Amino acid sequence: MPKRKAIDFGNCHACVVGVTGSGKTWGTVRSLVKVKEPVIFFNTKHDESIPASYVKMSAENSYIQLKRAVIRGRKINYIPSRDETQRSRELKNLIHFLFDNGGIVVYLVVDEIHLYSKRDIYYKLMEVATTGRSYGIHLIAMSQRPANIDNNLMTQCEKFVIFKCSLENQYLKRYGFPVEDMEQGFKKGGKYSYLEFDLTELYGPFIV
Structure with missing residues (x-):
């Protein structure tokens, strides 16, 4: 039986992957409930399994409301537009907001991030990835x-x-993922379990 362990995201940028129904969203948002810092979960798929402790917000909320929630350390379930162009614009505005209010440590979770790689928002996401931590993001x-x-x-x-x-062996192997060990880990862990890889060591399986 895998050891129960909330995901520790620490102070680094992280990537969470898994097929639909694997537990990645549930495990991520449930683990982040335990951190003291505010969280903004950009709910691309409008996932309805987000815990009730997350405050629902959208573009209809003002930046004042958003800032108050962030300052208070709230966990935010941000529901964007279903329109792809508008959704990217909302994510870009959120990122601008976070940079403008630098100094507040916050976790920005972007669901289905691959959907934004071919759009203008990509450059803002890269700004978060390269300089965001100095702003607390x-x-x-x-x-x-x-x-x-x-x-x-x-x-x-x-x-x-x-x-x-x-x-995807060739793809993951080029980043140094120990694919064979991961396959064994999944077999031992079973449904909803996860592994952690820090570019050096593979840990797990665990279950949230």
């Missing part, structure tokens, strides 16, 4: 398709949290 990139995550974003992540996913 910790990016958590989530995706069910790790092969579609931009290479530059991947290389800025220092921790990888891996729920059950198709192990």
Whole structure:
């Protein structure tokens, strides 16, 4: 039986991958409930499984309301537009907001981040990945398709949290992932378990 352990995202940028239904969203948001810092979960898919302790917000909320929630350390379930162009614009505005209010440590979780790699928002995400930590912004990139995550974003992540996913051997191996060990870890862990990889060592399996 895998050891129960909340995901420790620490003070680095992280990447969470896993197929639909693997537990990646539930495990991520549940683990972040335990941190004292504010969290903004950019809910690309409008996932309804987010805990009730997360405050629902959207573009209809003012920046004053958003700032108050962040200052108070609240966990925010941000529901963007379903329109792709508008959704990217909202994410860009959120990133501007976080940089303008630098000094407040916050976790920015972007669900299905691969969807933004071909849009103008990509450059703002890269700004978060390269300079965000000096402003207190910790990016958590989530995706069910790790092969579609931009290479530059991947290389800025220092921790990888891996729920059950198709192990695209050549793709993951080029980042140094121990694919064979991961396969064994998934077999031992079973449903909803995850592995952690810090670019040096593989840990797990664990279950949130």
